[in-house]
Amino acid sequence: MDSNQFQQRKCQILNDQFPYKVIEKANLHCRANNMIELNGLEIHVTPSVQSTIDRFVGLTTSQICAVEESFGDKGTRDLRNYFALAGNSNEQNQIALIANPESRTIEGATAIRHEVISPEAFFDFAEMFMDRNDFYPVSISTGLNGIYGVELTMKPHQEEFDGFGPDDEFLKNGLYMKWSLAGIEMGSYIERLVCSNGATRIMPRKEATIYDMMPNSATKLLELPNNKRLMNLNWERHLEAAIIAKKTQSSVAEVAFANKLLVRAGVEADIAEQIAPIAMLIQLYAASGYDTSRMKCNRLKSDINFWELYNRLTYFASHTTTWSDSDIRRNKLMGDSMDFLTKKRDITEYLSIFD
16 A cells, blocks of 8 residues: 555545544433434434443443333333433543434444544554654555444564464564544554465554553554564464464364354354354264263364364455455454464363364
C-alpha cells in the first residue's frame, strides 16, 4: 500500500463512518426490550447493543432472565432504568452509541473509559507514528461503518526475519494499531511469509492500549518500537509454543475450544465442525464406552496433532472466501489462534481410543 492508496482508503473509511452520540449512564432510558429513549425519541437497538448496554450499567444476563420470568417486560425495563440511575462499581460512566441513519437503529455501542477518540484523531496519530518510527502502511481492515473499529497493519523499513524449519519463514517486527471510539490498541505481530499450508496472515500480540490522546498516552505508543524486549517476545513465545505443538496431540477440550473460536467468529457450525470436529470426537468416545458427560475432556486425547489444529484455524483465516480480504474478522481469528497456540497447554496423562 503506497501513500496515495493509504490516503484514499482513509478518506473512504472516514466518509463511511456511521454517526455516534456519547450518552451518560444516568441518561440511558429503557422503554422496552431493544428500545431506548433519546431526546424524547424512541429508538431501536440491536440485541447485541442491548447486551452491551446491560453490561455497561452492571446487569448480567442471568439477572435479566430471572426478572423477565418473574415480572415480565415491565420488570426488566424498570430494572434497567434503576441500574442506569443508581450507577455501579464500573468506572465507565459514558457510552458511545453508533447509529445507522437509514434504519434509525443503534447498531453499535462501546463504553468510554476516558474520552472518545475520533477516527480523524486515530488516523492523524497513525501517520505521525509511522513518520517518527520509519514504518509504512500495509493494509487497513474495518468492519461495518466503524462499528467494529479499524485495524491498521504496518511494517518497518528495516524488516527482521527468522524461522524454525524449511516450511516456515516469518517477519518478526511488524506492528498494528486497532481503533475504536473507546481507545487505540497497539501490538506487535509476526507474519508467515513461507508456510506449508499457505496461511500467511499476521499473528498479533497486544502490547498496550490507550483511552485518550493526552501526551503521556500518545508517548506510550510512540516509544513502543524502541522496546526490543517486547518486540521480540511475540516471536519467542511463538517459537517455544510451536516446538511443543508439533510434538503433542491436542486434547478433546482443546478441539472444543478451537471449535468455539470459529463459531464466535461467525463461522457456520457445520464448517466449524469440519475444521475442529468436536461432535465427532465426543461420539467416538461415547461409542467406545466412555461416559463423556461426566469426564473432563482435557483428559481425553484427540487424533489431531496440536500444530495441525492450529494450522487449520490459521488456514481458514487466510483462505476463506466467506469474508472479504479486508474483513477485520480475519485478523481477529488469526489473533485468537495465536493466543490459542501460546496459552498454557493441558498436556497430561490422556485417556485415548486412538493409541
